[in-house]
Amino acid sequence: MRAFTGPEDIRWYGAAIDGINDDTDAGNALLFGGNKHVYFPPGEYLIIGPLRVYENTVIDLHPDAHITLTTTDGTSLFVNGEVGNDSYATGYDGDGNIWIRGGTFDCTTNRSTGSGQAAFVQMAHAENIFIEGMVCKSLWSGHFIELNAIKHGSVRNCVFSGQVLDTGDSGRDAINIDFSYEVGFPLFGGWDGTVCDDILIEGNLFDGVQTSASSHGSTEPTPHQKNIKIVNNTIRNIGEFGIWGRYWDRPIISGNTIHGCGLQGIVLDTCERAVVSGNSIRKVNQDNAATHALQLQTCTNCSVIGNNISTDTGNFYAYALRAFSGSGNIFEHNRSDKGSSGYANITEDTTQVDRRFSKDLGDDAVWSITPPRGLGQGVVRIVCESTSNPTVRGEFFYRVVSSAAMTAMWKAPSATSAETTGALTGTTGTDGIMTVSADVTSGKIYIENRRGSSVIVNVEFMG
Template sequence: MSGFKKIEVKDSLVDWSEKFNHNTDESTDLKRRMDILETGETVDNELIALRDSTAFSFTGTTADERVENAEGELLADRERIDRLESRLLPMINVKDKGAVGDGVTDDSPAIQAALDEAREQGGGEVQVPPGTYAIRATLLIYSRTRLRLSPAAKIVRDAELGNMLRSGIGNIDGYQGVHDVEVTGGEWDSNARRFPSPVTSLSFGHCEYITIRDTKVTDVYHHHCVELNAVRHGKVVHCIFDGYSGTRYSEAVQIDLMKSASQYPAYGNYDNTPCDDILIAYNTFTRWSRGFGSHSATTNIYHTNVRVIGNHFKELTGQGIRGYNYRDCTVVGNTFENCRMGIEMRNAETTAAGHYTIAHNTFRRMNGEDLGFGIWLNGFSEGGKTYWITDAVITGNVIEETNNDGIYLDYCTRVQVIGNVIRRAGDQGISVYRIEYSTLAQNRVEDVWEYGIAVNESSDNHVIGNFCRGGNRKGDDEIPGIGIHSGSDRNHVQGNLCRMDATGSRPDYGIRITNTCNDNLVTNNDLYRSGTVSSLRDTGNGTVTTAGNRE
C-alpha cells in the first residue's frame, strides 16, 4: 500500500450526500477503474483515482430511491475492492506470532507483534482467526493497517487498561498521526464485569482515514466504545455497541477535540484540533448512556461535516445523539426507542454553531423525566450575549410518546420546522422560546398534554399551515391549540387548522394571543370547533385579523 488513501466504496456510498451525487457517468467510470484494478494495471494510481472519483458534496434534500439504488447497485463494488486490497496487503496471522486464543493466555504480545510487523512492512492486514484472545496491554496500531477479526473472534480486556486498541503515534499536531486504518469484524469485550475501571475500547487521536466497521463492542465502564479525537475522514459503520456501566453520561461513540489531557490522556499535542468529515452509519446502540456525540468544546472551534445516518438507538439512559459545537451536521433516517431523549444539539460560547439537517428520523417513548424531548436545539444567553443556533432544518420526523416536548427550540434563528408528525407529547407538541426569523409549517400535532404549538418570547416568525388536533389532555384552563405568548411580536399565524378531539382531548381555544404580544398577523386560520371556550382569544396589542378566520 504505497501511500494511497484507502476507501470503503460501499461505506462511502452509504453516505447520504454521496448518493445524492451518484450518476451514470460516475458509475461507468467506477466500474472501468475496477476492471483495470483487477487486471493489475497501475494499481496504486488507479486506487487513488478511484477514491477521487467517488468524492462527494452535500447538495440534496431527499432522495430515498436514489439512496436505495446506490447501495444495492454498488454492494458488489465494495466486495471487489476489498478483494483487491486484500491481495495488495501482506497477510499476518496472529497465530503465527504465537497467539493462543484460549481466553486465558495473554495474547497481547503476539497481536502486537503482528501489528508491528505490518508497520515494518509499510502496511498489512493483521488477521485474527476464531477464538477468545485475552489482552493485558494496550494494542497499538499504525498506518496502512487493516485489523481483521473473524466473526467468531473476540478480544477481551484482561487487565485495567485505559484502551484496548489505540493509534500508535502521538505528540503531533493536526491530523499528522496514524492514517489509513481499518478495524473490522469480531467483538471487543471491555470486560467491565471483572475490571470496573474507566476504558475507551478503540481510541484514535490526531488521525485521518480511520474506519471501524462490522464489529461489536461490549461491556464498557465509564468511558466510550470508540473515540475519534482530532480525526479527519472517520467512519463508524455497521457496528453494535451493547452494554455500559459507570457513573456519568458517556457516549458509546464520541468525537472530541484535542483540548487537554483530561479529554485525551493518552497523548497530545493539545492543539484543539477538532474532527472533520465523520460518518456514523447503520450502527445499533443499546443499553448505553448516550449513543453518539460529544461533551466538551472550545469556543469558536467546531466539529464539521458530521453525518449520522440510519442508526438505531434503543434503551439509552441519556440522549441518542448529543452534538456540541457542531457545524454542518446531517442527522437522517435514525430510529430512537425507549431513550431518555432523542437528539440534542447545543453550542458553546459561539455564534456559528448550526447548519443542521435533522430529517426523517423516528422517535418513540423518549422517557426522561428531566429531558424527555424528541428534538432539542439548545442555544443560550450569558453575560448579556446571546449564542444562537443558526440555520437548521427539522423536517419529516415522526415523534411519538415523549415525556416532554416533541420539538423544543431555544435561542435559535433561521430555523425551518416543516412537515413533522408529533403525537402524544407529554408537554407541548412544538415549543419555541426566543427564536427569530424562523418557520413552523405543515406540522401535524395530535393528542398532546398541553399546547399543540407554543410560541414564547419569539418574534418575526411564520406559523403557517399546521394541523393541531386535540391537545390539553392535562385539562387545565387557558390552554390553546396554538399559543402566542410572553412578548412574541410580529409573527404571521396563518392557514392553520385546529380541532378539538371528539374523545375528550380539548383545548380551551384554537388560537390564543396574550396581552404581552404586539402586532401579530392572525388570519385565514380554520378554527371551527377548535376550543371549548372559544375558537380565538386575542388580548394582544395591534393584532391584525382583517382577512378573518373561520370560527
C-alpha cells in the same frame, strides 16, 4: 519458491489464543511498523493492552475472534498513538489510513480500580480511520470508540451493547466524537484544538448504552467540528440521550430509529446548518424528567424535516419539538403525538414551524416576524396560550408589500386585541390588550403584548 501474499497471522508471532495466556505482546509484534494487512483468526484472546496500530494498516478479525480486554488501569485496546506522549502529533499528522474490520470485543472482566476508563478503539490526529463490523459489549464506564481530531472516518455496521456504568456516571456515549484538548482526550497529544471533520456513523445497533454518539465536552472548539453524519442507525434502550450533538457545523442526523431513552431522543446544542430528517423517535423521557423528544438549543439555520415522534402510555415527553436561544431554524412536515405540555415549544423569533412560529412573549414586549418567502400578503392565524388571561385567537388578513394592511377576519375575545399598521415597540399600543400590526418598511408583522403577563404566542401563515 512461491511468496505468501495474504495477511500476516497473529499466530506467527506466538499468540496462544486460549483465553488464558496474554496475547498482548503477540498483537503488538504483529502490528509493529504498519504498512501491512493482518489477521486475527477465530479463538479466545486475552489482551491487557494497549495494541499500538501504525499507519497504512488493515486489521481483519474473524467474527469468532473473541477478544477480552482485561486491565486494572483503564487501558484501551487499539490505539494509534503512543500512550502518555503529549507531543505525539498535531493536526491530522498522526498514524492514519487504518481499517479495523470484524471481531467480537468484551470487557466484562474489567473493573478499573483507578480513574481510567477502558475503550476498544481510541484514535487521534489522523486521516482515514475506518471501523466496520465490530461487535462490542460490556464495556465499563467508558466510550466503546473514541475519534479525536480525525479527518475522514467512519463507524459502520457495528453492534454496541451492555455498557456497564457506576452510579452517577453520565456522558458515557458509545461513540465519542471530539476535538483535541487534554481534558477531553488525555491519552496522548498534542492538544492543539484540532477538530473532527467528515465522520460517518452508519448502520449500527446501539442497545443498552448511555448515549449512542455524541460530542459533549463543555469546552467549545474553534472552529466547530464539521460534517458529522449519523444515519440509518437503530438506537434502543438508551440510558440518557439517543443522539447528542454539541458544537457541530453542518451535521446530518437522518433515518435513525430511536426507541426508548431515559431522557431525550435527539439534542443539538450550539450547532449550525444541521439537517435532522426522517428519524423515528418513540418512548423517550422514561425518567420523567420533563424533557423533550427533539430539541435544538442555541442552534442556527438548522432544518428539522419529516421526523416521526410518538409516545407510549406512561412515557411522555413534555414537548415533541423544542427550540430556544437560536435563530433561523426550520421545522417542516414533522409528525408528532402531543406531549404532556403540547406539541411544540419554539421560542425563537426567526424560527419557522411548517409556516408556524411560536414565542414566549413577555409583558410590554414585541415580536417581529418576517412572513415566509412569497407570502407578502395573505391570512395569518394567531393563537395565544395563557393560564392567567383569556386566550386571544383569531385570523387576520395582512399585507406587508405596497401598502400595509391588518384586518381581523375573526377574533375572540374581541376586546383583548387590536389591529393597526406600522412598527411597534412594546409599548405602542393600548395597555391591557394585544396589538397586531403589518409594516411595509420592514416587511414584517408585529405582535405586541401589553396584557400584564407573559404569553406563548403561536403564529401560522395560511397562505
